[in-house]
Amino acid sequence: MPSEHLKSLLSRLSRHLDKSQLLTSDEALAPYECDGLSAYRQRPLLVALPDTIEQIQATLRTCYDMDIPVVTRGAGTGLSGGALPCKDGVVLSLAKFNKILDIDTQNRTARVQPGVRNLAITEAATPYGLYYAPDPSSQIACSIGGNVAENAGGIHCLKYGLTVHNILSIELLTIDGEPLSVGTQALDHPGFDLLALLTGSEGMLGVIIEITVKLLPKPEIARVLMASFDGVERAGDAVAAIIGSGIIPGGLEMMDNPAIRAAEDFVHAGYPVDASAILLCELDGTASEVEGQIKTVRHVLAENGATEVRIAGDEQERMAFWAGRKAAFPAVGRLAPDYYCMDGTIPRKHLGRVLKHIDKLSREYGLPVANVFHAGDGNLHPLILYDANQQGQLRLAEKLGAQILELCVAVGGTITGEHGVGMEKIDQMCVQFQATELAQFHAVKDAFDPKRLLNPGKAVPELHRCAELGAMHVHHGQLPHPEIERF
Amino acid sequence: MHDTAQQLIETVTCAHRDKQSLSIHGSGSKSFLRLQDQGKPLSTLQHSGIVAYEPTELVLTVRAGTTIAEAESVLRKNGQMLAFEPPEFNGGTIGGAIASGLSGPRRPWVGAARDFVLGTRIINGKGEDLRLGGQVMKNVAGYDISRLMTGAYGVLGVILEVSIKVLPQPETEVTRVFELSVEKAIRHASELSGVANPISATCWHQNKLMIRLSGTETGVKQASRILGGEPIQDADNFWLSIRNHTHTFFQQGSFWRLSVPPASPHILHDSSEQLIDWGGSQRWLKTEESPENITQKALSAGGYAEQWHAADRANLRHPLQKNIMQIHKKIKQAFDPEYIFNPGTFYNYL
Numbered sequence: 086m087p088s089e090h091l092k093s094l095l096s097r098l099s100r101h102l103d104k105s106q107l108l109t110s111d112e113a114l115a116p117y118e119c120d121g122l123s124a125y126r127q128r129p130l131l132v133a134l135p136d137t138i139e140q141i142q143a144t145l146r147t148c149y150d151m152d153i154p155v156v157t158r159g160a161g162t163g164l165s166g167g168a169l170p171c172k173d174g175v176v177l178s179l180a181k182f183n184k185i186l187d188i189d190t191q192n193r194t195a196r197v198q199p200g201v202r203n204l205a206i207t208e209a210a211t212p213y214g215l216y217y218a219p220d221p222s223s224q225i226a227c228s229i230g231g232n233v234a235e236n237a238g239g240i241h242c243l244k245y246g247l248t249v250h251n252i253l254s255i256e257l258l259t260i261d262g263e264p265l266s267v268g269t270q271a272l273d274h275p276g277f278d279l280l281a282l283l284t285g286s287e288g289m290l291g292v293i294i295e296i297t298v299k300l301l302p303k304p305e306i307a308r309v310l311m312a313s314f315d316g317v318e319r320a321g322d323a324v325a326a327i328i329g330s331g332i333i334p335g336g337l338e339m340m341d342n343p344a345i346r347a348a349e350d351f352v353h354a355g356y357p358v359d360a361s362a363i364l365l366c367e368l369d370g371t372a373s374e375v376e377g378q379i380k381t382v383r384h385v386l387a388e389n390g391a392t393e394v395r396i397a398g399d400e401q402e403r404m405a406f407w408a409g410r411k412a413a414f415p416a417v418g419r420l421a422p423d424y425y426c427m428d429g430t431i432p433r434k435h436l437g438r439v440l441k442h443i444d445k446l447s448r449e450y451g452l453p454v455a456n457v458f459h460a461g462d463g464n465l466h467p468l469i470l471y472d473a474n475q476q477g478q479l480r481l482a483e484k485l486g487a488q489i490l491e492l493c494v495a496v497g498g499t500i501t502g503e504h505g506v507g508m509e510k511i512d513q514m515c516v517q518f519q520a521t522e523l524a525q526f527h528a529v530k531d532a533f534d535p536k537r538l539l540n541p542g543k544a545v546p547e548l549h550r551c552a553e554l555g556a557m558h559v560h561h562g563q564l565p566h567p568e569i570e571r572f
Numbered sequence: 573m574h575d576t577a578q579q580l581i582e583t584v585t586c587a588h589r590d591k592q593s594l595s596i597h598g599s600g601s602k603s604f605l606r607l608q609d610q611g612k613p614l615s616t617l618q619h620s621g622i623v624a625y626e627p628t629e630l631v632l633t634v635r636a637g638t639t640i641a642e643a644e645s646v647l648r649k650n651g652q653m654l655a656f657e658p659p660e661f662n663g664g665t666i667g668g669a670i671a672s673g674l675s676g677p678r679r680p681w682v683g684a685a686r687d688f689v690l691g692t693r694i695i696n697g698k699g700e701d702l703r704l705g706g707q708v709m710k711n712v713a714g715y716d717i718s719r720l721m722t723g724a725y726g727v728l729g730v731i732l733e734v735s736i737k738v739l740p741q742p743e744t745e746v747t748r749v750f751e752l753s754v755e756k757a758i759r760h761a762s763e764l765s766g767v768a769n770p771i772s773a774t775c776w777h778q779n780k781l782m783i784r785l786s787g788t789e790t791g792v793k794q795a796s797r798i799l800g801g802e803p804i805q806d807a808d809n810f811w812l813s814i815r816n817h818t819h820t821f822f823q824q825g826s827f828w829r830l831s832v833p834p835a836s837p838h839i840l841h842d843s844s845e846q847l848i849d850w851g852g853s854q855r856w857l858k859t860e861e862s863p864e865n866i867t868q869k870a871l872s873a874g875g876y877a878e879q880w881h882a883a884d885r886a887n888l889r890h891p892l893q894k895n896i897m898q899i900h901k902k903i904k905q906a907f908d909p910e911y912i913f914n915p916g917t918f919y920n921y922l
């Protein structure tokens with residue numbers, strides 16, 4: 086962009102924002118170059134740090150007038166390049182909107198600004214015996230606005246739902262700065278379910294400036310079991326058996342051997358380092374309820390070939406069991422200079438098959454893969470280990486990642502369970518959806534943002550991009566993985 | 573079991589070309605909730621049957637014309653259920669259950685129809701056959717159009733198939749009854765919902781508060797001991813009568829449905845008759861108060877109001893704010909550019 090343009094943008098914005106709220110120097114822009122997917126980097130034209138709604142509106146209106154792209158940014162922990170800046174665009178950081186506006190203990194809701202950290206909501210609700218259920222592993226850092234934009238999940242979402250199930254209303258600004266109030270303080274709202282449409286819309290449809298979330302009563306008790314297996318498939322079967330027994334655990338997570346070792350080395354959670362896989366199964370509710378469920382789950386685990394089952398004896402041990410799981414990403418991160426986190430979801434029954442295939446691919450590519458996943462809902466997080474400083478390894482990791490995602494689609498799953506498409510999985514969208522479906526997504530985008538200024542180029546690929554890719558993907562009329570039955 | 577998707581797609585394609593309105597119908601059990609019913613009938617009834625069901629995956633995929641009863645009977649055999657307890661009224665297809673988005677007594681504790689929709693296959697207004705969402709628990713690829721279809725009364729597309737998350741049936745259920753005034757009942761239900769409890773339904777009517785507990789044998793036994801109250805006979809039928817509106821309260825004339833925050837104080841103080849469920853969040857009222865007053869009161873409580881079964885259907889929908897209305901029109905155009913689906917059924921401008 087010519088500096089004249091930047092000058093006029095700056096002069097218009099500085100009517101509404103302080104100098105200190107408009108970052109343009111290389112040094113100041115550097116931290117905004119990427120989100121949690123650091124392999125993708127781009128310096129924006131400018132970063133705006135508004136601290137009033139009016140300032141957000143003014144920023145949006147100015148950009149709308151001048152046809153300048155806007156990328157909204159929460160905490161920047163996203164793993165799909167959703168908050169990756171546009172070269173000629175503005176990054177709208179909502180970091181200053183970090184206030185909890187109200188906690189309604191009677192109706193069990195919290196009204197919060199978008200920049201509030203996920204965990205801060207639970208911390209504020211704890212004195213009332215309440216908590217906010219969705220708990221992404223990044224909860225100490227990620228913002229609730231980012232959670233809504235990505236429809237974030239967490240360890241407890243098998244039983245308590247994703248972000249979409251735990252919010253009541255949002256205040257949104259559209260690209261022209263106009264406010265939209267979506268939802269009510271009650272359980273539903275009249276008209277289309279815009280709340281659902283906006284949740285997980287990756288900053289493509291508007292800027293979320295306020296959220297009312299549901300709070301749940303803390304369960305009376307939570308117990309966690311850790312089961313070891315000498316085969317990953319066995320662990321997968323045990324997951325199906327637990328659910329088949331009629332129990333929906335509060336959390337049901339799996340780690341494979343490389344992930345177990347890494348986590349154990351890192352936080353000393355007491356994990357069995359020789360096991361091929363472990364399952365962590367949390368049961369929560371009233372004391373008598375949980376007691377009965379522990380019995381059932383123990384039995385099911387034993388029947389399904391668990392080599393060892395341990396129950397956390399006290400709260401400290403329970404926290405230790407979870408600490409290993411929650412630190413799995415950084416722990417695996419210590420095994421190699423870089424790691425690349427995938428996020429496919431599959432029907433659980435294909436777990437064994439998919440893991441075997443991932444293992445085969447990992448060997449073909451010569452890049453180790455550690456697996457950590459939300460087993461209860463089939464959401465895989467294969468972590469591909471590589472070294473970005475070695476020529477070509479990043480490309481190789483990306484290629485391996487793409488193949489894993491296509492494998493997920495081939496068995497009837499999806500390329501992303503919770504991290505979003507962003508910039509990262511834009512090409513795999515072409516594998517998961519047909520042109521008519523992508524065109525329908527674009528039509529929805531245009532209903533909110535006809536100039537396509539919000540987060541341009543992300544989440545939904547342009548059709549021509551897919552057409553060009555199609556030539557690459559379909560060899561002799563065959564889709565990737567022809568050996569796998571399609572659904 | 574029939575797959576009539578191709579015929580339905582052809583019909584829509586022609587209607588789009590000819591700008592012919594279509595009135596989409598399942599069994600008609602919820603037609604009293606349509607503002608208007610115009611256009612050439614398009615029935616989904618023939619398009620029925622279970623497409624896929626695997627109990628351990630917790631996912632059921634069915635064609636839209638499958639009846640709720642049929643889906644539930646298949647689930648029941650495997651100890652599972654449609655946890656949102658969709659009202660059947662008199663009949664009811666899965667397509668209609670999703671298009672109307674209604675949920676029964678369990679809703680506040682497990683979620684609404686929209687919470688259980690994982691994916692849909694729809695025909696949009698251009699006759700395109702679209703698969704959105706999926707058959708897995710978590711999926712954030714693309715906008716959540718499946719949930720947008722839920723409760724949209726068919727104005728955005730013909731639902732062909734739905735994948736629904738299902739849940740295990742609770743091991744046991746017990747209902748306790750308490751004699752309580754309306755004010756006390758609201759407070760009691762709200763307090764109970766604020767602590768860990770295996771509650772799965774509440775209903776207050778004529779000074780009786782019913783509370784259903786669901787869960788393991790031991791858990792429910794213990795909770796009901798702590799809770800107190802008296803046991804009731806034939807509880808299953810009572811909750812069915814709330815779910816399907818066969819309870820005497822719903823039998824005559826029109827009534828209001830208020831969706832409000834659960835702890836909202838008692839809203840009307842005249843001689844109106846009330847039935848309150850969803851832990852206080854859903855309030856059914858028979859009252860002489862003016863529609864303006866009721867609407868205003870629901871709004872100031874943080875919710876909204878709609879009137880069911882009134883002859884003129886004038887208050888069947890809560891009016892939308894102007895900018896929300898604008899975005900509704902744009903979304904309608906994004907899916908159905910010729911306005912062929914269910915014109916005027918949801919809002920008269922859609």
Ligand SMILES: Cc1cc2nc3c(=O)[nH]c(=O)nc-3n(C[C@H](O)[C@H](O)[C@H](O)COP(=O)(O)OP(=O)(O)OC[C@H]3O[C@@H](n4cnc5c(N)ncnc54)[C@H](O)[C@@H]3O)c2cc1C
Pocket residue numbers: 120121156157158159160161162163164166167168179199220221222223226227228229230231232233234235236237238239240287288289291292293294414415503504540
């Ligand atoms: C170690 C680690 C563990 C993680 N674990 C999980 C996990 O368990 N589950 C999970 O779901 N995710 C997980 N994530 C991913 C990430 O934390 C989530 O996607 C989170 O929701 C992003 O929030 P954020 O505030 O960082 O958003 P950002 O990264 O800043 O932005 C994400 C996207 O949302 C948009 N956006 C942000 N705020 C707004 C707003 N107010 N209005 C409109 N659009 C907005 C942005 O434009 C961007 O597209 C993890 C990430 C890391 C680094």
